[in-house]
Amino acid sequence: MDSLKKKGKMTPIFNSPKTSYTNKMVMEQICLDPCCFFCMMKEVDPSLRRAGIAACFKEMPLIGDDQQHVLVLSSLWNIAMAQPDDPEFPSLGIFDCMTSFLEKGINDRGWLLRDQNIYIPYYAAHVIGSYTMNKVEFAEKVVLAGVIPPLMELLRGNMSWVEQRVAVRALGHLASYERSFEAVAAHEEEVVRLTMHLASTCLKEVYAKFVGVKDKSKRSKYHCDLLTRGVGGSEMEDRMAEEWASQLQCWSLYLLNCFACKERSLNLICKQEFLVDLCGMWGGLVNHSSPAGVGLIRILCYSKYGRQSISDSKEVLKNLCHLSRSSDDWQYMGIDCLLLLLKDPDTRYKVIEIATMFLIDLVELKSLGDRSSLGDTITKTLLLGYKQSKFRIKNSQVIKALQETWELKIKRKKREKIMSEEKVEDRRVLVNLIKHQANHMFWLRDVEAAIKRYTEALDACPLKLRKERMVLYSKRAQCYLLLKDPDAAIRDSTRALCLSNPTNSHGKSLWRRSQAYDMKGLAKESLMDCIMFINGSINSETNKRVKIPYYATRMISKQMDATWLFANAQSKATINYQTKVLQESDEDYEISSNEDYLQGCDEMMRMMMEKKSIASGEHLLDSIS
Structure with a gap:
């Protein structure tokens, strides 16, 4: 694709204020x-x-060179995105038209590099994807139009990561539809292998070929135009490239x-190396609506083969355990995975020793999202065959943890059930x-x-006094922090957060x-x-001007550095770059400087706060800047 940057006209006519005059002239010519x-x-x-639109769809791909093709396809893309369920264009042959354009772009490189044709495969595939989002009838028509072979060529990397x-x-x-699945599954092994590779490597690819290119003039011009729609500078390009890279990874996982x-x-998807890769695929703050890697891991946990493979990976189990004790939007998925593994007799004793030490901190959860009595479900799962389990578990800490759970949730609960209100009040005074x-x-x-x-206060405090116990756990967590015992601090903080409402x-x-x-x-x-x-x-502040503690902004800045979508790609690229510098004086691209990276983090921070819908976000951003 490097040759594509140097040939042809690379600037499509977009619908922006800067191009209104051009559009007017084009319309006059088109008329x-x-x-x-x-x-x-x-x-x-x-x-x-x-009849006229149907004729246009038939004739457009037959016209060899027409500079207005890009303008038409760009408009069709806007229509498809805005009205994906409208049957008019699908009934008039738009899918055959888009398929023909895809085939032409793939098979005729000379045509692709003329005028603005380089943009056409992108728009054609996007139109196909938009119309097949919701309607199985449209998906069937797309398959009949023969679109899968050219889409496979794009998936193979015939053009670039954008396509x-x-x-x-x-x-x-x-x-995703039963009636069109088999058409994709005709290429099953290749689709799965290519998509797994794409999910694992796409962030590195986008960073190396675009985001990490310090000299902006060396970036692919048509990629820049597609990313920003002709409006915005390098900051907008970086922001959009990050979003698109995240989407590329998440859509790859959706296909899998x-x-x-x-x-x-499953024999391909459940390869140990890929399962470990999945743990690092985080929809995160750029694409926060997607569960990304853990979403696929949970799907795998519903199958016997998947559970066996996941239970064999200590690294995957550890990541699921950390997720289950976090405030991530997908915390419940981590819990679900561990519960599925624990309920399966064939995997229970492979995972119980590591899972128990995390799940015991969640046994007092009342609800999480739309899941009610989740703590009781966790308790029942942990204590399945409790007496027999003690003989099969070798780790004394795990046995002790299960005994504590039995005492807390079974015995103590029964004892306190008959406790009078006066006795509870006496206990409250003693605890204070x-x-x-x-x-x-x-x-x-x-x-x-x-x-x-x-x-002592926690042992004396009745279970029903949830607020008091929350404060005690939280204060004890602070003590463990001072003693530099992060594991104990996490345990007590998690228990306190389970008792909080919400x-x-x-x-x-x-x-x-x-x-x-952080420790x-x-x-x-x-x-x-x-x-x-x-x-x-x-949310707790009543004043319009919100002051965020400096220590919190400093922590966020530090962790944004570590969790930036391209953090691993940048690290590897920097090492490779330093190695190449020792061998060659000329490089095709340079890695972004630390200053550029920090600017990217600042922008990421802004997006994060917007996506999390934090109230009074403008004040927060002012304090962070």
């Missing part, structure tokens, strides 16, 4: 053409309009999901007294003594767990907790 698409769209007579993005999107929609749901090609003693010890810097007193809303516990995750080098988990902490701080 002289009896077969003009735009003229047909203006036709008042419905029958003539339909791969729209090709995998279209194939994903086609594979279509096969995994049917338990197809012990808590004040613990607080005093804490301020005297006798942290270990304070921990003992907080523990779940994961106690600000002090979020901040303490964010610090503890362990778990940047994503630390970042999500810090975002939730700031969000809660803003």
